[in-house]
Structure formats: C-alpha cells, structure tokens
Amino acid sequence: MxxxxxxxxxxxxxxxxxxxxxxxxxxxxxxKLRLAKFVVAETETLTEADISE
Incomplete structure (x- = not known):
C-alpha cells in the first residue's frame, strides 16, 4: 500500500x-502578520540568489 x-x-x-x-x-x-512575514522572507530568499560568476 x-x-x-x-x-x-x-x-x-x-x-x-x-x-x-x-x-x-x-x-x-x-x-496574518506571521503569514505575511513568512511570505516576504521566502520571497527575499528566492530573489537573493548569488548571481556572481
């Protein structure tokens, strides 16, 4: 199963x-505040990727 x-x-x-x-x-x-903070933190993490090469 x-x-x-x-x-x-x-x-x-x-x-x-x-x-x-x-x-x-x-x-x-x-x-709502906790949810908003989580979404902001996740979004910032995704957009702060290392772009230097």
Missing part, C-alpha cells in the same frame, strides 16, 4: 491534525 509523505506547516513545522488540512492550519493557527 502506498503512503503519502506527511505534510508539515512551513512556518511552525507542526503536522496538522488528521481532521485539518494545511490551509485550515495556516488560517486557524497563524496570524
């Missing part, structure tokens, strides 16, 4: 309860 990888929250690394999906966890557990 195939198994799925456990999905964990990218912010707090908690595994959402079986009766909750990741979206529900993010909305119910994290504030």
């Amino acid at each position: 195939a198994t799925r990888d456990t999905i964990e929250c990218p912010i707090c690394h908690a595994v959402p309860a079986r009766d909750r999906n990741l979206e529900d966890h993010l909305v119910m557990v994290h504030t």
